[in-house]
Amino acid sequence: MIGEMVKVWRARTWMKKNVPFLYSWHAYVGYEMDLFDQFTKPASIQEVALSQNIEMDLLEQWVEVGITIKHLKRVEDEKVTTRNRWKLPTSKKDPHSSGILLKEMMELHIPALLSYPQLLRNQTKQHFNSDVHGSTVAKTSILLERFAFPKVQKAIKKYNVDSILDLGCGEGGYVKRIGERYPEKKMVGIEIHEAVAKAAEQSLQDFENIDIHCGDLHEYEPEQPFDMIMANNLFHYIDPSERLQFFEKASTWLGSEGLFFVLTPMQKSKHGKQFSSAFNSFFMTFQNLYPIPSQKEMETLAGKTHFKVESVEPIVKEGGWYAMTFRKNGSL
Numbered sequence: 001m002i003g004e005m006v007k008v009w010r011a012r013t014w015m016k017k018n019v020p021f022l023y024s025w026h027a028y029v030g031y032e033m034d035l036f037d038q039f040t041k042p043a044s045i046q047e048v049a050l051s052q053n054i055e056m057d058l059l060e061q062w063v064e065v066g067i068t069i070k071h072l073k074r075v076e077d078e079k080v081t082t083r084n085r086w087k088l089p090t091s092k093k094d095p096h097s098s099g100i101l102l103k104e105m106m107e108l109h110i111p112a113l114l115s116y117p118q119l120l121r122n123q124t125k126q127h128f129n130s131d132v133h134g135s136t137v138a139k140t141s142i143l144l145e146r147f148a149f150p151k152v153q154k155a156i157k158k159y160n161v162d163s164i165l166d167l168g169c170g171e172g173g174y175v176k177r178i179g180e181r182y183p184e185k186k187m188v189g190i191e192i193h194e195a196v197a198k199a200a201e202q203s204l205q206d207f208e209n210i211d212i213h214c215g216d217l218h219e220y221e222p223e224q225p226f227d228m229i230m231a232n233n234l235f236h237y238i239d240p241s242e243r244l245q246f247f248e249k250a251s252t253w254l255g256s257e258g259l260f261f262v263l264t265p266m267q268k269s270k271h272g273k274q275f276s277s278a279f280n281s282f283f284m285t286f287q288n289l290y291p292i293p294s295q296k297e298m299e300t301l302a303g304k305t306h307f308k309v310e311s312v313e314p315i316v317k318e319g320g321w322y323a324m325t326f327r328k329n330g331s332l
């Protein structure tokens with residue numbers, strides 16, 4: 001009898017633990033299908049289904065869930081409207097919408113985490129297809145920019161940086177922000193993914209001081225040394241066995257006392273352990289993505305390549321995201 005009660009209690013506990021997922025799922029569908037915008041003004045389910053050409057039963061169910069979790073409310077004449085719009089992701093048209101993070105979580109992270117049993121059983125890993133996901137991943141990194149940029153700016157000022165190399169620059173958000181404030185700084189961004197590099201080139205076409213190279217950073221040969229190298233959200237693309245070589249390269253590409261600026265989620269960090277372990281579980285399912293580094297690993301690599309650790313600062317504590325700066329302290 002007691003055993004049965006414990007089973008029921010356990011089942012209820014797991015059901016309750018799963019409720020928060022409903023909020024994310026609902027917000028994801030609302031973002032992906034632009035439904036929160038459709039219901040900004042009170043509208044009937046039928047009207048929205050017809051105008052958007054979408055399945056009405058499913059829309060009705062999505063609305064029902066929205067009402068129970070207070071993303072939506074029923075108003076007069078069978079109409080429904082979005083509630084607390086400011087808390088929900090803005091439209092897909094907004095390039096800085098938090099919805100892009102939900103999209104990455106739902107379309108990439110959750111499926112990868114669900115593939116664990118199959119991958120464990122088959123003793124395999126999957127392939128990260130950047131043609132499909134490259135643009136989502138580059139866009140979610142942009143969300144971090146706003147928090148991280150002050151640290152970049154601080155480093156530029158403190159160390160009188162005049163030239164910058166941005167490795168894995170994505171859509172070029174960091175170099176663009178720097179270019180807007182410092183039109184005289186010389187900058188180069190390297191991006192391997194063609195569509196992403198193209199988006200960077202387009203967004204930077206008015207900046208004569210910024211060059212984007214589409215190519216593999218491992219094959220890059222700079223013409224002159226840089227004052228600062230950035231590697232933002234890049235370490236999970238670098239095999240741990242190649243990270244020492246990567247630090248060595250950064251050192252040879254920097255002028256004397258040059259600065260290596262790294263932004264990365266960190267394993268076993270002081271802050272945001274839960275998030276960073278989930279993030280790492282996701283990366284680990286791919287044979288072409290790698291574990292995020294730990295602070296100890298980064299410090300060891302810096303020590304072996306004559307970099308002095310100048311600072312380690314959290315950017316988003318909940319996510320275990322850190323900015324680290326290393327200063328070249330001699331030659332290899």
Ligand SMILES: C[S@@+](CC[C@H](N)C(=O)[O-])C[C@H]1O[C@@H](n2cnc3c(N)ncnc32)[C@H](O)[C@@H]1O
Binds near residue numbers: 231
């Ligand atoms: C997660 S994004 C980060 C973009 C940007 N640095 C930021 O923080 O917003 C990492 C980028 O590095 C690029 N990348 C990965 N490996 C690379 C390589 N070997 N050479 C050049 N770019 C690379 C990826 O295509 C991707 O766009």
